[in-house]
Amino acid sequence: MAGTLEAVRLLKQAGARDVWIDGSFVTSKAAPNDWDGCYGSIGLDLDALDPLFRDLADLTAGRPRQHQRFGGEFIPAFIGGGAGRTMLDFFQTDREGRAKGIVRIDMESVR
Numbered sequence: 001m002a003g004t005l006e007a008v009r010l011l012k013q014a015g016a017r018d019v020w021i022d023g024s025f026v027t028s029k030a031a032p033n034d035w036d037g038c039y040g041s042i043g044l045d046l047d048a049l050d051p052l053f054r055d056l057a058d059l060t061a062g063r064p065r066q067h068q069r070f071g072g073e074f075i076p077a078f079i080g081g082g083a084g085r086t087m088l089d090f091f092q093t094d095r096e097g098r099a100k101g102i103v104r105i106d107m108e109s110v111r
Helices: 004-012 056-059 064-070 089-090
Strands: 019-022 035-039 072-076 080-082 103-105
Touching: 004 035, 004 064, 004 072, 019 089, 035 089, 056 064, 064 072, 064 103, 080 089
Parallel strands: 035 072
Antiparallel strands: 019 035, 019 103
8 A cells, every 4th residue: 555655645745636546456355465546637747746657668578667666557547548548437337338336545545
């Protein structure tokens, strides 16, 4: 959780108002192995955003540097998630195409 909190704090510092978490973290698994997330662009100051979140080489390589530093990955919510959907839409669908829930972080409560 320390890496997740670090990433969320960095996103907040850059002005992110919306952050969502998905992956095995939000399942009933007793010991989830990682998490995935996305963040909204409203209010976001790209110049203040940690370079790791905008490193296109890391994004296209499966985000190994984000995983190493944070234990998971954050992707901009507006990036395409395939089939004409955004990543936010993609995260709200399971592998069979059914709607599912994800966790929205209350950024006002992040310290």
